[in-house]
Every structure is written in structure tokens, then in C-alpha cells.
Amino acid sequence: MMNFNENKYSDDICKYEHFSQRASESTRRETLRRRKAILFILILFCHAALFSQVKRGNVWVTGHNGSKINFNTPTISTSANNFPLKYFSAGNSCISDTNGNLILASDGFNIYDSTGQWLLDGDTIVPTAYYLAKNGHSINSQTSIFLPKDSNQYYFITSSFSDSQHIDCITNNNCYHDLLLYNVIDMNANGGMGKVVQRMVPACSSAHFRKTQMIPCRHGNGKDWWLLKNEGDYGDVHTFLFTQDNVFDKGIQMFNQPNWGPWDIRGQSTFNSDGSRFATTSHGSCTGLVFLADFDRCHGVLSNPSVLQMPWGSQQMPWDTTLQERLSTGLCFSPNGNFLYVISNWNIYQYDLLDNSWFHVSGIDTSAEAFMQYETAYKGPDNKIYVGNFHGLSKQMSRIDNPDVKGAGCNFCPRCLRLDSIAGVFSVGTPPCMPDYGLGAKTCWPLESQQYAVGSEQLEVYPNPSSAVFIIKNKHGKNKELYTVLGELLFSTKEDVINVSHFASGIYYLRCENEVKKVIIE
Numbered sequence: 001m002m003n004f005n006e007n008k009y010s011d012d013i014c015k016y017e018h019f020s021q022r023a024s025e026s027t028r029r030e031t032l033r034r035r036k037a038i039l040f041i042l043i044l045f046c047h048a049a050l051f052s053q054v055k056r057g058n059v060w061v062t063g064h065n066g067s068k069i070n071f072n073t074p075t076i077s078t079s080a081n082n083f084p085l086k087y088f089s090a091g092n093s094c095i096s097d098t099n100g101n102l103i104l105a106s107d108g109f110n111i112y113d114s115t116g117q118w119l120l121d122g123d124t125i126v127p128t129a130y131y132l133a134k135n136g137h138s139i140n141s142q143t144s145i146f147l148p149k150d151s152n153q154y155y156f157i158t159s160s161f162s163d164s165q166h167i168d169c170i171t172n173n174n175c176y177h178d179l180l181l182y183n184v185i186d187m188n189a190n191g192g193m194g195k196v197v198q199r200m201v202p203a204c205s206s207a208h209f210r211k212t213q214m215i216p217c218r219h220g221n222g223k224d225w226w227l228l229k230n231e232g233d234y235g236d237v238h239t240f241l242f243t244q245d246n247v248f249d250k251g252i253q254m255f256n257q258p259n260w261g262p263w264d265i266r267g268q269s270t271f272n273s274d275g276s277r278f279a280t281t282s283h284g285s286c287t288g289l290v291f292l293a294d295f296d297r298c299h300g301v302l303s304n305p306s307v308l309q310m311p312w313g314s315q316q317m318p319w320d321t322t323l324q325e326r327l328s329t330g331l332c333f334s335p336n337g338n339f340l341y342v343i344s345n346w347n348i349y350q351y352d353l354l355d356n357s358w359f360h361v362s363g364i365d366t367s368a369e370a371f372m373q374y375e376t377a378y379k380g381p382d383n384k385i386y387v388g389n390f391h392g393l394s395k396q397m398s399r400i401d402n403p404d405v406k407g408a409g410c411n412f413c414p415r416c417l418r419l420d421s422i423a424g425v426f427s428v429g430t431p432p433c434m435p436d437y438g439l440g441a442k443t444c445w446p447l448e449s450q451q452y453a454v455g456s457e458q459l460e461v462y463p464n465p466s467s468a469v470f471i472i473k474n475k476h477g478k479n480k481e482l483y484t485v486l487g488e489l490l491f492s493t494k495e496d497v498i499n500v501s502h503f504a505s506g507i508y509y510l511r512c513e514n515e516v517k518k519v520i521i522e
Contacts, residue, residue, distance in 0.1 A: 394427055
């Protein structure tokens, strides 16, 4: 009898375990199905957002009198004198709508509409002393940028001197920008003509910024923007986050190399096509150094830093062959990310990121006296790289037609973007400063975590759902982080009671010590 009962009891256990396994398997399948559904929706959302942004860089405003370079047609078209007596030769930027039609442009110190008129409240958007000293336009590369927001609004960002810092620059040669200013533009305002609705708001007001080297990269969530701005004489990078609603100063990421020195009238920062690598260079103290690092689009963090040195011994200054030419002014990744093109005043190099080799692409293409000098370089909407000019009256940009090809096959084409038909005194200057507006979202934590599917049994959160607070058990003194489903970090705290009453209803993720819990705010 005893054996019979034991066998029956054992059989019941097996049936229960089998049922539990089936239930567990069903739960896992349902969780996986929901996960795939959420990811599918996110992919559709990100694809739509990406597709709507790809043409925002299709019209360039550049040079004296602000001529337009239009990439919307198979054959690039140009039109002249759209912004008469205005100079878009160094600190220029612009942005188009999602159909590729120009909306806004800037010479670094003013904001103009597509017709070349000042946007309402868009004149003199840097402090007055600096504005007057530079005759109303920026002479430094990468000093302005437009970033799109929702609802037909835009950020416009500049780095600048405060009036007191400008005096210090003149009297003591302490010539670092101390301000990062942003403006908010509402193109629905002023009867649909647009208006600056927030003007010259400090994102940072006591910095030690280099005058050049400012570039954004889209956040991994596909909506917000990281903005990286170099500081001081070294490779230190100040990081800002521009969201749909606010601007956050994320502080300085410090690197003790390279040492460029204080001379920074020319320089450029850039990201590769997927935003995973960052590079920057500056005239500096004629060192020819390039800073290179990996970039985390989800958290805005640079890692694995290295310093590249332009080749020595092969190229000399045109006016003195005893001196090495090391005036690095710009750089640009190839579309496939395998090469980094480094631009100096008189030479263009290709650096192979796979085998760490250098190739000399080109030197000067005319006499030293007549040469306009190379400057910043940007990838065009046609995936060719365009190289601007430092000064002078050149009506052409040079171009790298096959930048994904190693060596001479990259096909450097000197002065091949020609604006010769434009009459009068004109210089094509440099391409406008713009990020890759078409860069889409990527999977950020916690969606990439395996714990997303099963949750965490150790991390206890109650009540869940909640409309007021979450209470976390057994994690006293530990750091807790709350994320959106797109991986955006909302806040971190070491408190055990978290007030969530001010957040919108929906699904969120709470992380503590690499454990993840799905939580719902009602």
C-alpha cells in the first residue's frame, strides 16, 4: 500500500511538473511573441522616422553670397546670390525639410529663412561684442548647427564668447569660447514664416571650449541628439544631450591626449555612418594629430581612445621644404567606415582603419601662391566626400568620388564641384556643418538584454503597476535606473522609494545591479 501511494504520489508530481513545464513554455512563447511584436513596432517606427529625415541635408548653403548646392536631382544643381552680401564660408550650417527643400540657414551669427531674409528674432544670436568684431559672421569652422525636433520645431546651437571673455581674449590672448547657446525655432509661428521662440539660452556658460570642433550624433533612441564639443588644449570632450523637451549638460569626458595647443582657428569633428566611431582634429600647434574613439549612441560615452599621427617625412610646407606640413584642418569617414580621410591645408590622406596604413591622396593642384588650401570635409547625400577651401575666391570644391575604395582607387577629383557659372566675386568656401540627419535608431539597453524577455525574480518592485511610487526591496543603497522602452535613461537614484507620478502612463524598465524589471506606470 505504501509503495502504491508513493508511486501514485510520484506520478502526480510528474504530471504536475509536466503541466508546469507546458505552462512555463507557454509563458515563454507568449513573452517572446510580445517581445517580437514590440520590436516590430519599434522597427517600423524607427524606419518611418529614418525615412522622413534622410533629405534634411540635401541642400547646402555655402560661400560668399550664400549660393545653394542642390542634391535633390541626379545632376547636382547650383544657384547663386541667394543671400547677397552674406558670408557662409566657415561657420555655416543649414537644414532642409523632409522633402529636401531648404528651410533655414546660418552664417554662424544669424538665422535666415530659405529666401535669405532674417528669421524673426534670428539676427545677432551671439553676444554683441563678438558679433561686431567679426563683421556679423563666423570665421571658425563648426560653430553652428541645426537639429530637428517634433512639431516643425528646431534647435539652433552656437558656441561663442561672452562679452567679458571676448575682452579677455583681446587683452590677455585667452581666446577660448565660454558659451554654448541654443535657440528654439518654431516654423509654425509668425503665420508659418517661422520665429525664434527661445533665444540665446545658455546650455553652458563657463566653459573652456575650443572655437571649432562641434558635431552632433543622433541618440540611439532615434529622436534625441548627443552634441560633442571639444574643450581646452587636449582631447577633452564636453557632452550635451538635446531631447525633445530639454537640454542636459552631461559634463566633460577627459582625455590627456592629444595636446593640440591653443591655436584652433581650424578644426573638425565627425562621426562614421552608424555613429559608432568619433574622430576630431585641429590645427593646434601644427602637430597633425587626430583623436579617434568608439562612441556609445545610447549613453553618449566615448571609449577606446587612440591618437593618430599624420605621416611624417613625405610632405613639406610649400614655402619652406625644411618644415613638415602638419596643419590638419578636417576629416571625414568613408561611408563604409573602413577609412578616415584626414585633410590638411595642402594635403589629403586616407587612413585605413583595418590595417592602420596611410595613403597620400593628393597635394596641391596648382602653384602654392594660387592654391586656396583644403579645409573641412563632409560626406554628401550622394556618398561622395566634398572638401572645402580655407580662403580665397575659388569657385570649386574638390571631391572624392569613390571614398570606400582603398588607395588611388578612391578617385580624388580636384575642383570637380564647379560653380564657375556664378558671376562676380565669389568663394565656394566649405560645406555646411551638419550631422547625418538620416541616422536611425538602434537597439539600446534594456531591449538588447536577455532579461527583457523573462524579467528578474530577484529584483522586487511593488506596487506594480503604480501611479504614484515604486518601492524596491532588498536593494538598499544600490543604484536604480529607470528607462523608457526605447532605452532612454530617465533618471538614476539610490533611494528605495521612487516617485513616478510625473511620468506618462506606459511601460518602463527598472534596472539595479544588472537586474531588469518591467514596470508599468498607470
